[in-house]
Amino acid sequence: MLQKADYNAAFFVAAALGLFFIGGLLTTVVPPLIDSSWSKPFENSDPANGPVGKLRQLNEQELQGRAIYVREGCWYCHTQQVRTILADTKRYGWRGVDAPISTPDEFVYDSPHMFGTKRTGPDLARVGGKYNDQWHRAHFRNPADLVPGSIMPPFPWIANNEAEFKAMVAYLQTLGRAKDWRPDNDYEK
Amino acid sequence: MQNESTIAAAEIPVSESAKRTEMIHEDTTAKLFLLSSVTYFFIVGIIALLIAAKFVMPSFLGTIPQLTYGRLRPLHVNGMLFGWLLACDMALMYYVVPRLCGVKLWSEKLGIATGVLWNVIILSAVVSFLMGWNQGWEYAELPLILDVGVVLAWVMFGANVFMTIANRKYQAMYVTLWYAMGTILWTAFVYLTGNFATLFTTGVNQANLNWMYVHNAVGLIFTPVGLAIAYYFIPKASNTPLYSHKLSMIGFWSLAFVYVWTGAHHMLHGPISQWLQTITIVFSVMLLIPVWAAVYNFFATMKGQWHQLRDNVSLKFLMSGVVFYLLTCFQGPMHSLHVVNAIVSKTDWIPGHAHMAVLGAFSFFAIAGTYYALPRLFNTELYSDALANWSFWLLLIGGLGFFVTLWLGGFWQGWQWNNPAIPFIDTVVALQPVWAVRLGSGFLMFGGIVAFGYNVLATVLGAKGSGVEANPAEVAA
Numbered sequence: 261m262l263q264k265a266d267y268n269a270a271f272f273v274a275a276a277l278g279l280f281f282i283g284g285l286l287t288t289v290v291p292p293l294i295d296s297s298w299s300k301p302f303e304n305s306d307p308a309n310g311p312v313g314k315l316r317q318l319n320e321q322e323l324q325g326r327a328i329y330v331r332e333g334c335w336y337c338h339t340q341q342v343r344t345i346l347a348d349t350k351r352y353g354w355r356g357v358d359a360p361i362s363t364p365d366e367f368v369y370d371s372p373h374m375f376g377t378k379r380t381g382p383d384l385a386r387v388g389g390k391y392n393d394q395w396h397r398a399h400f401r402n403p404a405d406l407v408p409g410s411i412m413p414p415f416p417w418i419a420n421n422e423a424e425f426k427a428m429v430a431y432l433q434t435l436g437r438a439k440d441w442r443p444d445n446d447y448e449k
Numbered sequence: 450m451q452n453e454s455t456i457a458a459a460e461i462p463v464s465e466s467a468k469r470t471e472m473i474h475e476d477t478t479a480k481l482f483l484l485s486s487v488t489y490f491f492i493v494g495i496i497a498l499l500i501a502a503k504f505v506m507p508s509f510l511g512t513i514p515q516l517t518y519g520r521l522r523p524l525h526v527n528g529m530l531f532g533w534l535l536a537c538d539m540a541l542m543y544y545v546v547p548r549l550c551g552v553k554l555w556s557e558k559l560g561i562a563t564g565v566l567w568n569v570i571i572l573s574a575v576v577s578f579l580m581g582w583n584q585g586w587e588y589a590e591l592p593l594i595l596d597v598g599v600v601l602a603w604v605m606f607g608a609n610v611f612m613t614i615a616n617r618k619y620q621a622m623y624v625t626l627w628y629a630m631g632t633i634l635w636t637a638f639v640y641l642t643g644n645f646a647t648l649f650t651t652g653v654n655q656a657n658l659n660w661m662y663v664h665n666a667v668g669l670i671f672t673p674v675g676l677a678i679a680y681y682f683i684p685k686a687s688n689t690p691l692y693s694h695k696l697s698m699i700g701f702w703s704l705a706f707v708y709v710w711t712g713a714h715h716m717l718h719g720p721i722s723q724w725l726q727t728i729t730i731v732f733s734v735m736l737l738i739p740v741w742a743a744v745y746n747f748f749a750t751m752k753g754q755w756h757q758l759r760d761n762v763s764l765k766f767l768m769s770g771v772v773f774y775l776l777t778c779f780q781g782p783m784h785s786l787h788v789v790n791a792i793v794s795k796t797d798w799i800p801g802h803a804h805m806a807v808l809g810a811f812s813f814f815a816i817a818g819t820y821y822a823l824p825r826l827f828n829t830e831l832y833s834d835a836l837a838n839w840s841f842w843l844l845l846i847g848g849l850g851f852f853v854t855l856w857l858g859g860f861w862q863g864w865q866w867n868n869p870a871i872p873f874i875d876t877v878v879a880l881q882p883v884w885a886v887r888l889g890s891g892f893l894m895f896g897g898i899v900a901f902g903y904n905v906l907a908t909v910l911g912a913k914g915s916g917v918e919a920n921p922a923e924v925a926a
Contacts, residue, residue: 262702266621269614269630276631276705280638280669283709287728288642288661292654295722299654331581333519343718345791350869362720367652372585375656377715379795379866382873404507409878411507413517 295364302365302438311360311439317369318434325431328424330372332415339376340385340435352386357442359386366438381412386436396429474547476826478560478609482540483819483826485568487905489532494898496525501891504884515579523590524578530588530666531599532571534807537815538674539567539606542629544822545681546610549626551618555609563605570598588663589643596644603640607633624697628677631705635669639709653721661712667806668708668736675774675811676700676743678818679767683747686763686821692749700742707735714785717794733785740778747771762837766817769845773809777802792867797880798859801852808894809848816840816901823908832907840900847893850886858883 265272292298301315318326329335341362342348352359362385367373391399398405400419403412418424500521502509510516547554554560573595577583583590591599610629614622643662647655684691691697710732713725751768758764780802783789793799824831831837858880865876 262698265627269611269622272622272627272630273634275702276627276634277638279702279706280635280709283706283732284638284642284661287710287712287725288646288658291657291722291725292650295725298652298722330583330585331519332517333522333581333583335585336519336522339795341716341719343794345718345867347867347869351866351873364653364720364722367656367720369651371651371655372647373652373656373659374585375716375719377587377795378799380877407874409874411504411877413503413507413511415517416512417514 297364299368300365301368302363311441313438313440315366315368315438318431321427322431322434324424325427325429326374328418328428329374329431332418335374335376337376337378337380337412338382338384339379340374340383341376342383342385342436348383352383354386354390354442359436360439360441362436366436381410384432384435386441388433388435388437389442393429396432397425400425400428472548472551472553474544474553475557476544476554477557478554478564479540479543479822480826481561481564482536482543482567483823484905484909485564485571486533486536486540486815487819487902489528489536489571490898491902493525493528493532494895496521496528498888498891498895500525501884501888505881505888514581520579520581520583523583524575526588527574527578527590528571529807530671531574534671534812534815535674536567536571537819538671538678538811541678541815541818541822542606542610542674544818544826545625545677546613546629549619549623549681550613550616552613552616555612555616559605559609563602563609566598566602566605570595570602573598586643586647586659588666589647589659591644593644593648596640599644600637600640603633603637607637623680624691624694624701625677625681627701628673628680631701632670632673632677635665635673635705635709639665639669653716656716657713657721657725660715661709664712664715665709667803668704668711671807671811672708673704675770675814678814679743679747679771682763682814682818682821683750683767683771686761686767686817687751687754687757689750689754692746692752696742696746696749700739700746703735703742704739707732707739711736711785714790717785717787717790730785730787734782736778736782740775744771744775760834762834762841763817763821765838765841766813766820769841770810770813770817773805773813773848774811777806777810780805792863793859794863796859796862796866797855797883798863801855801859804848804855805852808844809852813844816844819901819905823905827909827911829908829911832904836900836904840897840904843893843897843900845897847890847895847897850890850893854883854886854890 262275265275303314304310304312306312342352342359344361349358349361367375395406397419399407400415402414403410418428499510499516500518503511503518503521514520543554543560570591574591577592577595578590582592584592589596610633614626614630639662642658643666647658647662650658680691680697711729713721713729714733717726717730747768748771758768784793784802820831820837862876862880865871865879866873
């Protein structure tokens with residue numbers, strides 16, 4: 261049947277686009293219609309149903325911080341997803357508490373999404389609340405000072421710019437906090 | 450009917466060479482795209498070395514914001530994909546399509562305008578990335594205004610190719626023409642999805658669209674245009690008709706159907722619906738069908754002709770590209786299996802895999818096409834076959850060093866990550882030797898790029914015969 265496409269360009273175009281659109285529509289337009297967790301923000305107040313908490317939108321300062329995160333290309337080396345792999349939940353846990361697996365409803369306000377594809381540095385999905393301002397300032401000045409062997413470059417122009425530094429840290433502290441997964445272990449406590 | 454079309458279509462690339470002399474092609478557009486793409490190949494190759502060096506010496510160029518890894522990486526990726534590879538592929542389409550249709554390119558003026566616009570986009574992209582003007586989506590980092598420029602350039606390119614095909618003298622369309630048309634149609638929608646539809650979505654929904662684009666940038670842009678080139682230049686360079694028209698049909702139409710389903714495999718084990726992960730795994734494995742159909746066709750075409758590889762640089766690049774294509778498209782489906790994905794995903798294995806696809810397979814096809822088309826475009830002979838051989842061996846050995854070390858290192862890295870008792874920083878330190886070998890391989894590959902670029906330049910400037918490398922046999926002829 262498709263041999264007609266050898267001679268008839270119009271038939272060819274219709275066939276090539278038709279086959280493409282079957283999979284194209286079924287895998288892009290349909291999934292968000294079927295799966296409500298893609299668009300419904302995380303909210304849970306019943307401890308019997310896993311971690312409690314509520315996803316909120318970023319404020320102006322946190323949004324500014326995310327813009328710096330995008331500008332400096334942090335997402336080329338840091339992913340933001342705790343995967344359905346046991347080692348991920350252990351490695352990115354904190355003080356004996358395992359990190360909860362990332363779920364779609366934790367990311368509904370994210371644009372651009374920052375899931376990432378490469379872990380040259382550690383995952384940051386649950387980094388919020390782990391380290392205080394002082395740690396972050398020293399780390400942005402020169403990561404290898406705090407973590408010998410680190411190949412993350414220094415970012416003095418963030419550490420030394422008060423507004424940018426505060427915005428950046430404010431953003432990082434929001435990561436993974438929708439799920440209140442280790443209430444007594446934040447740096448603030 | 451079927452036999453007739455099989456023979457007619459399969460023989461086009463060979464028999465058409467006899468008519469080449471009758472038809473004078475202007476080829477200004479092809480030349481413009483070809484020369485600018487080779488220039489970007491060289492420039493972006495330097496960027497590649499800089500970022501590879503940063504893994505070994507993290508403080509190298511480190512205190513200048515514009516030269517940090519996070520700004521140079523998108524420049525490297527986009528520069529290689531769009532500045533070098535896609536532009537070179539377009540050049541070869543501007544060369545091939547009119548020849549397969551037996552007519553002149555529909556509009557050289559439109560083609561030249563497309564080439565100028567393309568260069569404006571690439572140069573603006575360089576400035577954007579260094580300044581950190583980055584939209585935050587992989588492969589879709591370009592600021593919105595430049596995305597609009599890309600769409601415009603693509604429509605101009607598509608109009609030229611489709612109008613040339615509409616005016617064709619030969620009724621039967623050879624497989625290269627299908628792939629050229631398929632590339633143009635699919636790319637349009639894939640690009641719009643990744644660069645515009647994403648603007649109206651958030652979170653996982655956006656990521657799903659982003660990865661539909663990222664995956665199909667390779668699967669429905671570089672793969673079909675790369676195969677268009679391979680299907681044309683393998684029979685041409687070996688002067689042998691294609692083995693099977695029917696097999697090329699199976700490959701083409703299964704690719705058209707299967708590829709688009711697989712974008713979500715970039716989020717396996719991630720926060721995305723399990724049922725979508727299952728679908729994407731099934732279709733990822735089905736990718737073996739179009740790949741093996743094409744590869745078998747190429748190998749069968751070369752049956753009894755392998756001796757030609759000895760002194761035919763284009764064929765060397767083409768057939769090693771086919772082997773890399775086979776390997777990279779075996780890895781891909783395997784990565785989508787949960788057990789394998791749990792080890793290699795997010796590790797340094799992945800750049801090893803991605804470079805085998807983009808450099809090992811598709812850039813090798815593009816380089817082969819360039820070596821074949823360049824002397825014909827400029828009505829001269831290649832400056833130096835010896836230099837061309839050097840470019841092949843340097844790229845092959847450097848490429849293999851790069852791919853294999855990153856696979857081994859990435860696999861090892863994945864095993865370490867899966868043991869939470871090993872601190873993350875230890876897994877970074879452990880990879881230092883791997884990154885050092887990668888940098889060394891990078892220098893070899895860059896040597897290959899320099900040899901290729903110089904050969905192109907010298908051929909264009911008509912330097913043939915002025916150097917010591919001139920081949921006596923060719924001088925006598």
